[in-house]
Amino acid sequence: MKLFVDTNVLIPFFWKKSATRNLLSNLGLKLFAPEYALREINKHESDILRKAGLSRKEFAELRKDLCTQFFFVFEEEYKRNLGQALKAPPDPDDADFFAVAMLLELPIWSNDEELKAQKQMAVYSTSDLLELPEFLDALFS
Secondary structure (H helix, E strand, O other): OEEEEOHHHHHHHHOOOOHHHHHHHHOOOEEEEEHHHHHHHHHOHHHHHHHHOOOHHHHHHHHHHHHHHEEEEOHHHHHHHHHHHHHOOOOHHHHHHHHHHHHHOOOEEOOOHHHHHOOOOOEEOHHHHOOOHHHHHHHHO
């Protein structure tokens, strides 16, 4: 199964005993995100360190692990979709995510209710995915 992943799913990857990290690491899914997500993670490093109780070294190791588990799409590859994407999501900060999802024609894994409310792209929360047979097959295979 291929999914495009929003930053609000990526950030819990840094929490200790994170169910999200377990799902992201062990399902054998093909997961995609824009390089912009890495910039957002770096921008919020201090908050992540504080909330997750991580040292800078632990954060760096987890970020490296994250980078090996995802296909990060560079802006040059999706920038032609940005204009259309800026019209789609409720929040302009989601335009990069929308542009990549449109480019790759993938559903979005996000826990953002506003993003889920739009009708142009399929958006699944973690709880939605846990109800899909193909996701459950990946989880238990």
